[in-house]
Amino acid sequence: MKTKCTWVLGLVTLTIGLPIASAADAAANWEEYCASCHGATGKADTKMGQKLKLKDYSDAKVQAALTDEALLKATLEGVTVDGKQKMKPYAEKLTAADAKALVGLIRSFKK
Numbered sequence: 001m002k003t004k005c006t007w008v009l010g011l012v013t014l015t016i017g018l019p020i021a022s023a024a025d026a027a028a029n030w031e032e033y034c035a036s037c038h039g040a041t042g043k044a045d046t047k048m049g050q051k052l053k054l055k056d057y058s059d060a061k062v063q064a065a066l067t068d069e070a071l072l073k074a075t076l077e078g079v080t081v082d083g084k085q086k087m088k089p090y091a092e093k094l095t096a097a098d099a100k101a102l103v104g105l106i107r108s109f110k111k
C-alpha cells in the first residue's frame with residue numbers, strides 16, 4: 001500500500017510540474033536562441049532587431065496577424081525574404097514541443 005501511494009504521489013507531482021518545467025524551458029530557449037534579436041520581452045528592441053526591422057511581439061495587432069502555425073514554421077524552418085535568410089532554422093536545436101512552447105511564450109508578450 002505504501003509503495004502504491006508513493007507511486008501515485010510521484011505521478012501527481014510529475015504531472016503538476018510538467019507545465020512549470022515547460023515554461024522554464026521555453027524561457028531558457030527564448031533567452032538562448034531568440035532574445036538576442038527579438039529582445040527579452042519580444043519587442044525587437046535590440047540592435048539586431050532594429051536592423052532587421054523585426055516585429056514587436058508585444059503589439060496586439062502584430063500578434064493578431066500571426067498564426068501559431070506561421071510562428072512554428074518560422075521557428076523550425078527559419079525565415080527567408082527575397083532569397084536572403086533573415087532567421088536561421090532551429091529544427092536541429094529545438095523539438096516541435098519546444099517550438100510550440102516558444103509560441104506560447106510569444107503569445108504571453110502581448111500587452
